[in-house]
Amino acid sequence: MPKGRLRIWLPAIVVLVAAAALIVYYFTHQPQRPNFQGAPGPRTPGQRPPAGMRPPMEEGSETFTLLGNIAIAFGALSFWWFLFKKKLGSPNALIKKTGKLLYKAHTFTGYLALILTTVHGGYYLITKFSDVKTKSGLAGFLLLLTLAVYGMLYKRVKNKDMRKTHFVLTNAWLVVLCIHAGGFFFFMIVVTVALWALLWLISKRAQKPALHTEN
Template sequence: MSKRKTVWIPAILAAIAAALLLAYSLWHHPSNAGRHFPPGGAGRPPREEEGGLGGLAKTLGTISLYLGAAGFVWFWFKKKLKSPSLLVRRVGKLLRTAHKPLGWATLLLIAVHGAYFLFTKLQDHKIWSGLAAFAILLAIAGYGFFVNKIRNKWMRTVHRTLGLLWVPVLVIHAGGSAILASAAALAVGAVVALLEKKAAA
């Protein structure tokens, strides 16, 4: 198995692209926090769409966050397939099977979500943070696709590192929804540890 670290290059390029997109978002579209608007709402930013296709696209984006979190949860079970806890073993086997489908479903939903807003709300500052998150996700998907095709000891490490890097970018883009999805994934890890401790007692 190869140990060449050149497999990190695409991941580094994706991270740089994401950082540049985030920097552009912050520089070109400064926050409205602290600004005072005249009576009547003149000059206020437009309200978020809540219904119709806009609402559906937003919902798809939120669902994709939780699908991504579910895919990441496999990390807690990866080395627990021989756990003393029957529940942990069964859920681990289920997640091992579901990990790739969850990843592709996440990519698909985010692509639909992003495409809609890219064409309908191009001036929204969240477009750029969304593109940054999508750049990282594409890299995650790419490494996930090739992880069993390219025999290199770093492939899984890069894949996992990109998954961790994706989290803060998502928090910048999606805010509370991303924080809740991340918290849910961490909570699952805590539950796994408790179940193992209880089963081993």
């Protein structure tokens, strides 16, 4: 690989390796949870603890969990630009306008996602640093921060490798989010797939020639 290309890819590769190491740590250091009879051991799939055995929600943690979910929503808005990117040539005016709007907004929503993730992650790093789930969250934060830096650099140096690196980091961040975030992330996946299907349907209809009846 030429030196110029290596300079672009090397920082991203280092971050990807660090994030992968944190995810491996997350999977290999899962605590052995007791079953609902009190003895250590696996729980039956789908088995939920009785109300009295569920750990109480710590004061303030709900707020920071909500901030994390809002960060995911802003991250999804940024990702939706990729859905509209190849549809900018669509004859449908709504798709064009929405695509242009998302292009202008996706950097801003990406920075908002980074800020909210920093607040969300900072709280859990301070209060639950020993929690293994914090390590998967840290992996996601490293990827998102690097993603934001590459996005900023791409605006200055519009290089093909810079764009590819940005795309690779985006997908890596989504994979880590899938591991770390849970329910709300899967809800946003459903919304994104539904949007993708709707976009495809509108584009398909817009490409069909209008039928004119002859008098």
